Amino acid sequence: MKIPFTKMHGLGNNYIYLDLFKTEYEEDMFPVIARKASDVYTGIGSDGLILIHPSETGAVGMRIFNKDGSEGWNCGNGLRCVARYAYERGLVDNVKFQIEAKSGLVHAEVLIDDGVVSINMGEPRLERALIPMIGPAKDHVIAEPFSVADVELELTAVSMGNPHALFFVDNIKEALITELGPSIENDTRFPDRVNAGFVEVLSPTEMNYRVWERGSGITEACGTGACAAVVAAILNGHMQKETDIHVHLSGGDLLIKWDGQGNVWMTGEAEIIADGILYI
Numbered sequence: 001m002k003i004p005f006t007k008m009h010g011l012g013n014n015y016i017y018l019d020l021f022k023t024e025y026e027e028d029m030f031p032v033i034a035r036k037a038s039d040v041y042t043g044i045g046s047d048g049l050i051l052i053h054p055s056e057t058g059a060v061g062m063r064i065f066n067k068d069g070s071e072g073w074n075c076g077n078g079l080r081c082v083a084r085y086a087y088e089r090g091l092v093d094n095v096k097f098q099i100e101a102k103s104g105l106v107h108a109e110v111l112i113d114d115g116v117v118s119i120n121m122g123e124p125r126l127e128r129a130l131i132p133m134i135g136p137a138k139d140h141v142i143a144e145p146f147s148v149a150d151v152e153l154e155l156t157a158v159s160m161g162n163p164h165a166l167f168f169v170d171n172i173k174e175a176l177i178t179e180l181g182p183s184i185e186n187d188t189r190f191p192d193r194v195n196a197g198f199v200e201v202l203s204p205t206e207m208n209y210r211v212w213e214r215g216s217g218i219t220e221a222c223g224t225g226a227c228a229a230v231v232a233a234i235l236n237g238h239m240q241k242e243t244d245i246h247v248h249l250s251g252g253d254l255l256i257k258w259d260g261q262g263n264v265w266m267t268g269e270a271e272i273i274a275d276g277i278l279y280i
């Protein structure tokens with residue numbers, strides 16, 4: 001089977017993109033292609049697979065499959081790449097348009113000059129049932145004691161259409177992420193598993209953020225995670241509302257802004273790496 005693809009990345013969080021405006025595939029092929037394409041030895045090497053597809057709403061549709069073949073419901077870096085692809089490859093004729101992810105519609109604005117894209121990521125979901133996390137459905141989870149792998153942490157849980165567990169630490173060490181990431185990802189308190197994010201507050205408008213992604217492990221960047229981290233930081237009183245927060249990730253910086261109750265805005269780069277054919 002010959003599968004035309006485009007490889008793109010947002011701050012090093014790289015995916016294989018299939019343009020379903022041109023070619024259709026059987027639904028059960030997507031987890032298979034995600035696992036095959038993601039393998040750096042027998043495939044192409046990526047953090048997963050993203051589909052760019054027609055949507056009944058007239059928006060451009062996006063679906064994301066992680067490296068392990070599981071389907072995520074949103075992807076911030078993916079949204080910026082889909083926006084740039086859609087504009088530059090003629091799927092849309094305006095720099096402002098909507099993208100429909102499984103978690104809902106978002107508003108994209110391609111700032112054409114330097115490949116920077118702004119996305120209105122919509123409102124964060126904070127109720128346990130919407131994360132989802134077990135426990136009283138309407139409760140919010142802010143600085144809640146959370147013990148995992150014999151380590152005592154404080155959890156703030158935020159969904160950006162996909163689940164994020166955020167932990168504020170004084171100094172983010174790689175060992176912390178690799179040791180605790182898998183245990184947090186698969187903790188039974190999260191029925192759909194969870195993305196684990198570690199945040200180091202540098203100032204009221206700046207943070208370091210690292211992630212162990214559900215279904216993909218450590219990635220260079222996570223756009224929904226960066227949004228969730230800023231929401232969590234504001235909820236915990238560490239960051240300013242209505243101000244561009246500089247989020248430093250392994251692969252580069254994102255600007256995230258939240259007014260404390262409405263939509264979260266994310267601005268960052270999106271790069272097209274290559275077009276190719278994958279043989280399966």
Ligand SMILES: N[C@H](CCC[C@H](N)C(=O)O)C(=O)O
Pocket residue numbers: 013064066071072073074075076077078162163195213214215216219221222223224225
């Ligand atoms: N692993 C995530 C999907 C990818 C999110 C991330 N790459 C981003 O940029 O938001 C999940 O299963 O929810």
